[in-house]
Every structure is written in structure tokens, then in C-alpha cells.
Amino acid sequence: MKLPTDIQILEKIYKAHKNDFEQYENDNSIRDNKIFVRVDLLKIAQELKVDKDIVFGRLYYHLNHKFNYQNAGNSHVKLFINRGDYGKDEKGHEINFPYMTSILAGMQYERRKYQMATIIAIISLAVSTISVTISVFL
Template identity: 40%
Template sequence: MVKIPTDRKILKVIHGLYYKEFCSFDKDKHSRKTKIFVPIDCSAIARKLKVDDDIIFGRLYYHLDKKFRYKQDDGSNVHLFAVEVGGDKNAINFPLLSAVVADLQQSYFRYNLPLIISIVALAASFLVPYLAYLRPAKVIGSISHVVTWRFSSLNNGKITDKKLTPSFWLGNIGARPIIIEDIRLHLKDSNGIECNAYPVNSVPLEAINYSTEFNDYGKLSLGGPFQGFSLAPSEKWQSTYNYSVKDDCFKKIRGLTNVYVEIKSKGKNIWEEVLNDKLLVGNNGFSPGRMLGPVESRHIYTEKWKQRKE
């Protein structure tokens, strides 16, 4: 169905097409008979509005001119549109056109502004409860460092176990709770070597936060296995778990290493990344030489945390 242009639309298009021509009138060059009446091309206007030529002429002659023309005190008529003025065909009274367009614009905004405000208010009335009660859970977080642990049960320098203990937190900034069934670290160094580390047992918070070595192996093994947990809106959770990592990964990871924390939530059988950073592992990797005691810990800070400290 062809969209019928409004009076405002037709007059705005005419005003836009012929404003410069109206302003550039020069009576010495005889471009037209008078400055006030500007000849217009109904065919060009029709093409602009994608309607038939006769629609434009008819609207101007039969409707718009009758609607906006007026009679002066001396009895003479002031026309918006004239079929002929001093030899100029299909001329528009440009000053009157400008006044009519300005009035139509004002009426348009006077009518539509309250409507727009009402629509915005209605949208806000739906948005507020959505943000407060319906917005899906969204997990964010931050990681500061990873503690690498190496253990020698016989205290002979031979490594019998190794773990990663990352220091990171997760928080739910959504409006609905989320159940996190599993969590993992994904590591990838600049050489493309990558692996995953999964939580195995909890450890005392001191084993993560203290900068000194935590040498009591018994305490590190006292915690229970990892269990899923839930995050209510605005709730924060800190990881206090050892993460197991394969031997090859522990030995081969080198240099600047991307670390991603990924979760698997209830109802979704996919791993989703919730935070990432870069670990400054160094050229010697996680296992920088022979052990000198039964237990050895090393703090490896993330790039963001290192820059913050500096």
C-alpha cells in the first residue's frame, strides 16, 4: 500500500527543495517575476515523495491553498499556491509556506511530545521491575594471583604432588540467583600451550593470601572436595581451593600466560568465561628448578595486579 504523505511532509519537502532558490532571487537576472512566489516542479516533488505528479498538484491546488489562504483587510486574497503568477507556472508563496511549515512543526511536537514522554514512562515502568527482579544472573570477578605448590613427601627433592591455588572472587550483579555446578581455570601461554585446572579440595585462606610460604602440608590436605554453590544477587564468593593440573602443563607453561576462569551453571552444559587476565609466569614456568624441602610455594601475580602494585 502506498503511503500517503501528510500536509506537513509535502510542505517540508517543498521548503527544503526551494529555500536556496528563494534566497538567491535577483530581479536583475529575471530568474522569476517576483521573489515571494517561487515556481515549483510538481513532478520533482512527486518523485521525492514517491507519489503521482497529479497528487502533488491536486493537494496544493484543491486542498492546501484553500486551507491556508486568507483575505486581507483590503479584501485581496493571499494564496499559498497559484497556478500562474506573472507568467510563472505553479508558484508557491514562500514566506507564507515558511510560516505554515513552522506552525505545523510546532503542532506536531506539541502533539507528539506528551506521547513520547508517555511511551518512555511506560517503558521505564517495565524496565524497573525487570532490572530489580527479572534481569538474568550475570557473574563477574577478578583474579590477583596464583600460588603454585610443589610437594616432596620424602623430602628428597623429587616432586610427588603439585597444585595451583588461585586467588579470585566471583560476584552476581544480576537480579536472579545462579547455581554454579563446576568451575575451572583455563591456561594458555604465548606459545599456544594450553590446559585446564579443576578444583579438588579446599585450603585455609592463609594458604592463598599470605605472602610467606605455608609449609604445613597436612593443613593443605584437610579440606573437603569441591562442591557446587549458588550466588544470590549481589553475593560474592571467594575461591579457597587447590586446583589440579597435568604434569605436562605444569612443566611446559612459560612466559606471559592467559588465565580464564570459566563456570558451568545449572541448566547449561557449556563452559562460560566470567573473567580473564594474564599471569606473569616467567621463562622458568611453574616448576623453576629442584626442590629444597618438603613443600614449596610461589606467588605468581597477574599483569593487572602487578601494574597496580607498581
Template identity: 35%
Template sequence: MANSVPTERQVLRCIFDMYEGDFPVEGPSVGKTMIAIDIDAVAKSLGCDKNILFGYLYYHLDNKYRYKTGENTSVHLFVPRAGELRHAINLPYLTAVLAAQEQEHSKFTWSLGVSLVALALSVGAIIAQLVTAR
């Protein structure tokens, strides 16, 4: 049994990579934003348990990103059933959330890189002072 716990960004990226070709939906579902995903296949790709993945999508991510659009209407990231679709993801919304995640990750990576360069320069300056002080 798989035992890794993927990050939010890894889950969103995996689903996007696996299903971006399925959008836009053709046929009678034109204009719909929800597409069915194969929880088993996504879990296998991520190396995690399918039940953990379902719970993560349904109880955590959908709850985190769901927002109300009216008194009795909401936009969902993930729903167990949408009409005839089972395990449906709102791919355009997932794409927007993933883009924000990627931007944050990029900022963090750049900040970390700049900090490491600054640390290396500081250490180099300290070593240079110690060597020249002798």
C-alpha cells in the same frame, strides 16, 4: 506508479528543502514571494502521483491556508499560474506554515516521549510491587 500519500508536513518540508535556495528571487522578480516549483520533481521526491500532489496543493492546502487581505485580494499558498510562473508557491508563507507544523510535531513528540516514560515507570512500579508482595 507511486502510491504513497504524503502528509501535509512532508509535502511542505519537501518543497521547502528543494526550493529554499531559490529565494530570495533575483532579477526582475525581486521582492516577489512566489516561485515556480516542478510538480513532477516534488512528486517523485515524495513518491506520490503528480496529479494527486497538484490536487493536494491546489484544492486542499491552498484552500486551507488562503486568507483575504482586502475585498478582492488574497494571499495564496499555491497557485497554478502567477504571471509567467507555472505551479507557483509562496515560499515565505510556506516557511511560516511549515514552522508551525514543525512546532506542533515537536510538541507531540515530546508529549508522547514523556507519556511512554511515565507508562514504563508505572509498569515498573507494578512489577516491583508484585515481586515484593510474594
């Protein structure tokens, strides 16, 4: 079993809950506030072919620890909130959707930057190999 990366988890959440986030504009009775969107961890885990607790753990213990911060006014900005009893999933798990999209955009940018550097290195290697081959045989 290959474990999903942070970016894969956040991309799945984005795709699965983008419409939920946008629906608040039309009907603000669907949840308490626009920012926090309930996340269906079971659905995300099934799409990633891992256990629900793996997704929960990555969000709650890893990504929360990495991205939560405290403002100057001592208010806390959280990425992921466990609103109820985790075992019973009574109130559910919620993600700060705008903050998550910002984090996801940064991860995607870093991935593109890494991929571009790798492509350039491969092209450079190919050009060098062709140059050496031409100089040896001509």
C-alpha cells in the same frame, strides 16, 4: 503506496526551492517578484514517489482552501497559484514561499509537541510498569 502528508510535501518543496527563493536577492530578473517561487511539481512528486497530480491536488485543492485568506482591505493571500494551463504547465505553479515557511514552521512545532507528549506518555507507562512490578515481587 503510502500517501505523503502535508508536512512532507511542504518540507520537500522547502528543501527543493529554498535556494531559488534566496537567489532573488542577487538577481531579481529571474522572476516577477520575490514572494512567489515556481515549484517543480514533477520533481517533488518523484521524490515522494507519487503521481504529480496527487501533489498538485493537495496544494491546489486542499492546502489552498485551508490557508488562503482575505485581508481587511479585500486583498487575497494565496498559498499556491496555478499560473498557466495545468495540462501544458506553460507558466507553471508557484507557491508563496514566505507564507509556506510560516505554515511549515507551525506544522513542525505541532509535530514536535505531539512527539514530546507521546514520549512523556511512554516514559510514564514504563515507570508505572516498573513500579507495579517492584511492588508485586518485593
